[in-house]
Amino acid sequence: MTLSKGDFDDPGDLDQIFLDLVEIENNQMSNPQTTNNKQQITNNQQQITNNKQPTTKIQTEKLSLYYRAKPAFEDVTMSIATGCITALVGPSGCGKSSFLSCLNRLKDLMPHARVEGSIKLGDLEVLDPKLDVIALRRRVGMIFQKPNPFPLSIWKNIAFPLREHGIKNREEIDSIVETTLQDVGLWDEVKDRLKDSALALSGGQQQRLCIARALALQPEALLMDEPCSALDPISSSIVEDLILSLREKYTVLIVTHNLAQAKRIADYVALFWFQSGSGKLIEFGSGKQVFESPQHSLTEAYINGIRG
Amino acid sequence: MNQQQKTNNKKQTTNNKQLITTSLVWSVPLIITAIFFWILGDIIWHGIGQISWEFLTTATKDAGRSGGIAPIIVSTVLILAVCLTVSIPLGVGTAILLAEFTREENWFGRLVRRSLDVLAGVPSIVFGLFGNALFVRILGFKYSILSGGLTLACMVLPILIRSAEEGLRAVPNDYRFGAACLGICRTSTLWHLLLPAAVPGLLVGLVLGVGRAIAETAALLFTSGYVDHLPTSLLDSGRSLSIHIFDLSMNISGGDPNAYGSALVLIMLLLIINGMAAWITHRWLENRILYR
Ligand SMILES: Nc1ncnc2c1ncn2[C@@H]1O[C@H](COP(=O)(O)OP(=O)(O)OP(=O)(O)O)[C@@H](O)[C@H]1O
Numbered sequence: 380m381t382l383s384k385g386d387f388d389d390p391g392d393l394d395q396i397f398l399d400l401v402e403i404e405n406n407q408m409s410n411p412q413t414t415n416n417k418q419q420i421t422n423n424q425q426q427i428t429n430n431k432q433p434t435t436k437i438q439t440e441k442l443s444l445y446y447r448a449k450p451a452f453e454d455v456t457m458s459i460a461t462g463c464i465t466a467l468v469g470p471s472g473c474g475k476s477s478f479l480s481c482l483n484r485l486k487d488l489m490p491h492a493r494v495e496g497s498i499k500l501g502d503l504e505v506l507d508p509k510l511d512v513i514a515l516r517r518r519v520g521m522i523f524q525k526p527n528p529f530p531l532s533i534w535k536n537i538a539f540p541l542r543e544h545g546i547k548n549r550e551e552i553d554s555i556v557e558t559t560l561q562d563v564g565l566w567d568e569v570k571d572r573l574k575d576s577a578l579a580l581s582g583g584q585q586q587r588l589c590i591a592r593a594l595a596l597q598p599e600a601l602l603m604d605e606p607c608s609a610l611d612p613i614s615s616s617i618v619e620d621l622i623l624s625l626r627e628k629y630t631v632l633i634v635t636h637n638l639a640q641a642k643r644i645a646d647y648v649a650l651f652w653f654q655s656g657s658g659k660l661i662e663f664g665s666g667k668q669v670f671e672s673p674q675h676s677l678t679e680a681y682i683n684g685i686r687g
Numbered sequence: 688m689n690q691q692q693k694t695n696n697k698k699q700t701t702n703n704k705q706l707i708t709t710s711l712v713w714s715v716p717l718i719i720t721a722i723f724f725w726i727l728g729d730i731i732w733h734g735i736g737q738i739s740w741e742f743l744t745t746a747t748k749d750a751g752r753s754g755g756i757a758p759i760i761v762s763t764v765l766i767l768a769v770c771l772t773v774s775i776p777l778g779v780g781t782a783i784l785l786a787e788f789t790r791e792e793n794w795f796g797r798l799v800r801r802s803l804d805v806l807a808g809v810p811s812i813v814f815g816l817f818g819n820a821l822f823v824r825i826l827g828f829k830y831s832i833l834s835g836g837l838t839l840a841c842m843v844l845p846i847l848i849r850s851a852e853e854g855l856r857a858v859p860n861d862y863r864f865g866a867a868c869l870g871i872c873r874t875s876t877l878w879h880l881l882l883p884a885a886v887p888g889l890l891v892g893l894v895l896g897v898g899r900a901i902a903e904t905a906a907l908l909f910t911s912g913y914v915d916h917l918p919t920s921l922l923d924s925g926r927s928l929s930i931h932i933f934d935l936s937m938n939i940s941g942g943d944p945n946a947y948g949s950a951l952v953l954i955m956l957l958l959i960i961n962g963m964a965a966w967i968t969h970r971w972l973e974n975r976i977l978y979r
């Protein structure tokens with residue numbers, strides 16, 4: 380990839396990206412984790428496959444979703460490991476987004492959607508009709524394909540959800556705003572215009588703001604539905620690095636059509652496929668295993684770019 | 688040679704066609720604007736001579752032939768105020784119910800929507816009779832500003848509700864999903880995101896509604912009455928500008944000059960309300976939605 384500096388608004392951008400990259404890598408290498416358990420999960424994919432399984436954050440059991448009578452996906456049993464990045468891949472229309480929308484009960488907003496099966500978040504049954512959905516959604520954040528900042532100021536985009544969750548103290552909010560914006564690498568770009576509209580940011584900045592907004596609530600898991608696909612390659616790689624930096628601290632479930640990206644970042648890969656009238660989970664394993672020795676012939680065809 | 692002529696001919700016909708379409712497309716708005724300015728010009732021409740500080744601030748005399756229109760303006764504003772205080776909360780509330788809490792294909796929502804559309808087309812005289820029966824007689828408010836305002840509220844509610852609903856529905860779903868995913872409850876989403884984003888739509892409905900209310904004569908004749916004194920309470924009868932104009936030009940010989948003056952005041956009132964709504968919308972969009 381050849382890029383001239385003129386491609387960017389700010390000539391410092393490119394350098395900043397590389398600095399960020401270096402920083403993230405350094406962080407990953409030099410941050411010894413406090414607990415043993417966490418250390419097992421860290422480092423790289425190979426180790427995970429060699430070591431014993433990390434703990435499960437979200438476990439779905441025979442999960443199916445129907446839009447009216449039409450199934451979107453059926454019988455998905457899958458465990459999502461704590462502190463890992465799990466990538467969801469598969470052709471369009473096989474129910475990946477629908478799957479995500481079950482995990483934080485977003486499907487409640489679609490009255491014609493019906494779910495069967497079970498989802499356990501820790502000991503909590505997510506599909507329990509009596510569940511406190513607000514509390515659940517605070518624990519399980521979500522990022523959309525299209526950045527969707529609110530038509531408020533940058534500051535308010537982060538402060539508004541915080542206030543809703545009872546954090547009213549101005550100084551506390553200010554410090555959370557600063558740290559989360561720093562976490563997503565946006566602070567230096569926006570610190571002088573926190574009171575400006577979030578809609579004036581570029582697409583990549585908006586997406587990072589959305590991630591910051593979700594992180595500010597300190598969720599345990601983050602669901603990301605193709606977070607990079609509406610972004611240019613540079614913004615996309617920034618967001619990708621950001622996602623990598625979330626590993627360990629957060630459980631990340633990311634839908635992506637970019638197999639190279641899945642290969643780069645995912646600890647685990649799940650392949651959805653449209654089979655006999657609905658989406659099915661046809662392959663699940665560590666990234667290495669799925670990409671190097673897939674069990675299913677469709678998987679092999681898919682990752683090699685052959686149309687099945 | 689022949690070929691060339693043919694293409695030339697073709698060009699000519701397309702040019703002609705375009706000319707016809709263009710002139711048609713342009714003539715309609717031109718005619719409409721012309722009619723508007725003709726009416727406006729006529730009223731200004733005849734009315735401007737009547738307008739003075741005294742005309743606006745003194746009581747009517749001699750059944751309106753002389754004197755000012757101060758009590759009429761006060762009554763009009765009071766009727767409008769009653770109408771809006773009742774219809775805005777009711778209208779916005781119903782719109783919220785329709786847009787946010789019932790699905791588009793839900794039978795109840797459809798029933799309400801259909802009824803509103805029918806109501807919006809009902810002639811005002813029917814509203815007048817209804818208001819007369821309900822507010823004036825059954826509820827015993829007599830011929831009063833309250834009865835008139837409430838009747839007008841019934842009249843403008845359909846318009847208000849439908850445009851407020853459209854305004855809410857036009858707010859992108861991204862905000863609703865985004866807010867839900869952050870664990871923000873529906874009430875806060877509504878207050879902090881959806882209603883502010885729907886304000887321009889609400890204002891359009893408000894302007895249409897106020898326009899209809901302020902111009903209303905028939906419905907008020909049966910409900911607020913036509914006493915031309917300064918009202919002392921909402922239960923007093925009061926004469927609106929529109930009724931005053933109607934009375935002066937139809938029933939009072941020699942009332943025409945003051946009728947024109949009152950019409951000019953009415954139109955200015957309308958223009959002021961329109962302008963204010965446009966200004967608020969503009970400021971609102973600038974500050975809330977777009978910044979920059
Ligand atoms: N709100 C909805 N109402 C009805 N049907 C829906 C709805 N959302 C999705 N579907 C259907 O469910 C199926 C799965 O859709 P879904 O969006 O989950 O696919 P996806 O794997 O995310 O696709 P993509 O990769 O293109 O995003 C599709 O056939 C789609 O038409």
Ligand SMILES: [Mg+2]
Pocket residue numbers: 475476477604
């Ligand atoms: Mg999708």
